[in-house]
Amino acid sequence: MSDLDKCPSCGGPLEQDQEVKETVNVGNNGVLVSIRADVCKQCGELVLTQEMAEKLEMARESLEEEPSDMRVVGHVYEYPASHA
Numbered sequence: 001m002s003d004l005d006k007c008p009s010c011g012g013p014l015e016q017d018q019e020v021k022e023t024v025n026v027g028n029n030g031v032l033v034s035i036r037a038d039v040c041k042q043c044g045e046l047v048l049t050q051e052m053a054e055k056l057e058m059a060r061e062s063l064e065e066e067p068s069d070m071r072v073v074g075h076v077y078e079y080p081a082s083h084a
């Protein structure tokens with residue numbers, strides 16, 4: 001839980017200590033990370049604690065190293081540009 005009780009972006013009310021999945025992307029790869037954060041009810045902004053920000057940073061580093069301790073849960077496709 002953060003020290004804030006209002007959204008830093010829009011000033012809206014925060015829902016405290018929510019469990020959310022945040023995607024960290026490196027190039028075309030992404031990793032879903034379960035974190036706890038305060039979530040703005042108005043704009044959806046996530047307010048992270050230092051600990052959770054570090055968790056996301058560690059996930060990013062793991063992804064860059066092509067880790068063996070993460071399992072593949074989906075694929076990312078590129079929609080053909082010709083299908084406009």
Ligand SMILES: [Zn+2]
Pocket residue numbers: 007008009010011012040041042043044045
């Ligand atoms: Zn907000």
